[in-house]
Amino acid sequence: METKEELIISTIRALLRVAKKYARIEQLPVPVEKGVEITTAEAHTIQAVGEDEGMRVLDVATFFGVTKSAASQMVARLVRKGFLEKRTSDHNNKEFQLFLTQSGWRAFQAHERFHGKDLAGLVNRLSAFSLSQIATISVLLEALGAVMDERLSEKERE
């Protein structure tokens, strides 16, 4: 006989496998145009700036949970490559505001398309399930998120 606890554990393992696979997918380089690819970290930064233009370097840092040093370096790289533009703020001479260049917007859209394919596949697969079944997994995911948040904040408290 299979106990409930065993079922729960095997379900969690399945979820972790899915999470791992997704992490691998996220790491794939994103093709922008013929012969041009950007790394995942670059794509995510471009995505973040594209969705909220006018961000500062520090905003990028807090958004991704990395140090401002890391954000500064990433931004500098994307500026050098021509995807991002750094304008000095209107009211402020010590801050910069970040914007996408034309090339940056092209990369942004390429990234959307790239992920759109995945999303369509997933939606398609989930359509076979009933509304209540899908709702159940939503609740489950909330619970998992809560446990993981505990774990992550635990680390910060050290």
Next chain:
Amino acid sequence: METKEELIISTIRALLRVAKKYARIEQLPVPVEKGVEITTAEAHTIQAVGEDEGMRVLDVATFFGVTKSAASQMVARLVRKGFLEKRTSDHNNKEFQLFLTQSGWRAFQAHERFHGKDLAGLVNRLSAFSLSQIATISVLLEALGAVMDERLSEKERE
């Protein structure tokens, strides 16, 4: 009104958030004993060898999907740190077989305990759901895993 498709998409977003959080948790260093920590990559290599002693360097490489060079470097590091032992194979003078040292087994167990804490928290949280709800989630995760597998193998075919 909320359509089914909207629910599906918001569910997928929740899944992606969980996947991201899990990836962050996986990156936390694992405490082995007072003042000794190992990185996640090290912990996973130790875990893999512990679960299947006698592995070769190349087996480690294929297990993790990295180059044999990367595996060789990781193994060399763990040997240097005293967690792994490299014995020349019985029938073969060009292969090595990998085993855990006492110290390696201690790290293996520390890693298990480390994960056990999370698992207990999750099981606790999931106990509120009914058996059939949990079973549904399992099926759903299988479906998601299948979509992701397609995507990953697509990449390899390039």
Next chain:
DNA sequence: ACACAATAGTTAAGTTGCTGTACTATTCGG
């Protein structure tokens, strides 16, 4: 039987993305 290809592993140099520390340059507040 022997040359040659395949296999197992190592080494070296370079890359990405991060951290920590130290630094400059602004801006704010008492």
Next chain:
DNA sequence: CCGAATAGTACAGCAACTTAACTATTGTGT
């Protein structure tokens, strides 16, 4: 108006990976 806080950069270093070139075995075809 001086000192503290804030925004950002520079530099060194690290972990984990890659590619390419290498050694050293082992297996195979003729």
